[in-house]
Amino acid sequence: MSQPDADALVVGGGLAGMAAAIAVAQAGLETIHLAPPAPPDRRTSALMMPSVEYLQSAGLVNDPEEIGHPLTQIRIIDATNRLIRAPETLFDAAEAGLAAFGWNFANMRLMERFQAVAHELPNLRVEAASLATLEAGTATLADGSRLQAPLIVGADGKKSLVRGAAGLVARETAFTQSALVCDLDLGRPIGGTSIEFHYPQGPFTLVPAGGNRANLVWIDDHQVLVAAREGSPESLLALLQEKSQRLFGRISLVSPAFVFPLSNLTVDRAGTEGVVLVGEAAHAFPPIGAQGLNLGLRDVADLASALATVDRSAPDWAHVVSRDYARRRANDLARTGGMVDTLFRSLLAEMIPAQALRAGGLWALKLAPVLRKQAFAVGMGRR
Numbered sequence: 255m256s257q258p259d260a261d262a263l264v265v266g267g268g269l270a271g272m273a274a275a276i277a278v279a280q281a282g283l284e285t286i287h288l289a290p291p292a293p294p295d296r297r298t299s300a301l302m303m304p305s306v307e308y309l310q311s312a313g314l315v316n317d318p319e320e321i322g323h324p325l326t327q328i329r330i331i332d333a334t335n336r337l338i339r340a341p342e343t344l345f346d347a348a349e350a351g352l353a354a355f356g357w358n359f360a361n362m363r364l365m366e367r368f369q370a371v372a373h374e375l376p377n378l379r380v381e382a383a384s385l386a387t388l389e390a391g392t393a394t395l396a397d398g399s400r401l402q403a404p405l406i407v408g409a410d411g412k413k414s415l416v417r418g419a420a421g422l423v424a425r426e427t428a429f430t431q432s433a434l435v436c437d438l439d440l441g442r443p444i445g446g447t448s449i450e451f452h453y454p455q456g457p458f459t460l461v462p463a464g465g466n467r468a469n470l471v472w473i474d475d476h477q478v479l480v481a482a483r484e485g486s487p488e489s490l491l492a493l494l495q496e497k498s499q500r501l502f503g504r505i506s507l508v509s510p511a512f513v514f515p516l517s518n519l520t521v522d523r524a525g526t527e528g529v530v531l532v533g534e535a536a537h538a539f540p541p542i543g544a545q546g547l548n549l550g551l552r553d554v555a556d557l558a559s560a561l562a563t564v565d566r567s568a569p570d571w572a573h574v575v576s577r578d579y580a581r582r583r584a585n586d587l588a589r590t591g592g593m594v595d596t597l598f599r600s601l602l603a604e605m606i607p608a609q610a611l612r613a614g615g616l617w618a619l620k621l622a623p624v625l626r627k628q629a630f631a632v633g634m635g636r637r
């Protein structure tokens with residue numbers, strides 16, 4: 255490689271890519287971040303306490319209260335009419351000795367915070383350009399210019415070009431379900447309680463967004479959601495009233511509705527030969543149990559740890575980082591991906607044994623404090 259342009263090139267300007275670029279620059283590397291303009295991300299992210307603690311330690315969020323809303327309870331309502339129904343279950347953070355399980359943030363607010371921090375880092379250069387090809391450590395951008403860096407961080411989402419160029423194999427399974435998201439004002443406040451109605455086609459979840467406001471994540475067959483989005487606002491509201499079992503009085507829509515197709519994506523390894531993958535370039539799954547960005551931030555935390563321990567005077571330091579990173583991420587990626595996949599399939603399963611298992615599991619969680627504690631720890635991504 256001729257004289258590199260930087261120590262690291264981070265590709266992708268989503269939340270995982272922003273957090274990664276900041277972490278790499280904070281580790282002292284000369285960093286170029288390829289972040290082409292993208293439409294505003296109007297989703298929200300429920301981030302569990304370990305993620306919030308990471309954001310605070312990296313200076314990305316000061317007091318979560320400034321931009322987020324606490325999640326203090328999770329209420330699960332089995333709305334399936336199945337033969338074997340699960341009990342209504344309430345998980346309370348206080349039971350786990352916590353003030354909150356986590357915080358719900360608007361992705362756009364997180365992005366503003368991340369951009370403000372990135373702006374202050376003198377060794378982080380942001381280029382509003384796309385990667386066109388990556389060959390033997392040389393990145394060619396869409397405008398034909400070339401960049402070289404020993405360490406390449408692929409944060410370029412599910413269709414990651416970096417992943418393909420590095421020969422890292424991904425398996426993706428598309429679901430027939432999608433997720434519809436929008437913001438609602440309810441007829442009464444829901445405090446810090448996230449309320450999940452479990453329907454046979456997927457959960458319908460209201461996440462607290464302060465006062466009477468809730469962020470809806472409704473998982474259902476793609477065609478049903480597209481028809482709901484494309485119908486009149488009145489017909490959408492009537493559907494939302496019905497799905498929320500008319501528990502919240504008058505509901506109004508306070509944002510447009512967006513539909514996101516869902517899939518499961520896993521990789522065998524998250525790093526090789528000077529290339530590492532973070533965020534959805536390495537893993538994607540349905541938004542069940544709020545794991546996606548939480549896992550992406552754990553990727554970034556492990557990348558920061560790998561960078562903190564490597565000897566950068568060694569000629570192959572970037573290869574050492576990618577090997578170390580892949581090793582650090584292996585268990586968490588396998589465990590979280592497996593957990594979310596099992597949970598999602600059990601929510602949809604029509605088979606009686608699966609229904610019985612899930613209902614039995616929820617009864618066990620409802621009744622056994624030890625199991626509840628373990629479930630809290632796994633759901634929150636505590637290591």
Ligand SMILES: Cc1cc2nc3c(=O)[nH]c(=O)nc-3n(C[C@H](O)[C@H](O)[C@H](O)COP(=O)(O)OP(=O)(O)OC[C@H]3O[C@@H](n4cnc5c(N)ncnc54)[C@H](O)[C@@H]3O)c2cc1C
Binds near residue numbers: 267270544
């Ligand atoms: C409906 C829904 C609700 C969710 N809720 C939660 C939640 O509550 N909690 C949680 O933890 N997670 C949640 N998630 C998951 C979370 O949103 C994602 O994990 C996270 O946004 C992924 O971020 P990312 O940066 O990896 O990917 P993306 O946001 O997809 O960013 C990838 C970026 O790469 C860029 N890019 C692509 N190709 C190139 C290229 N060739 N060159 C340069 N740039 C490129 C794109 O422009 C894009 O900006 C949810 C997901 C969905 C669908």
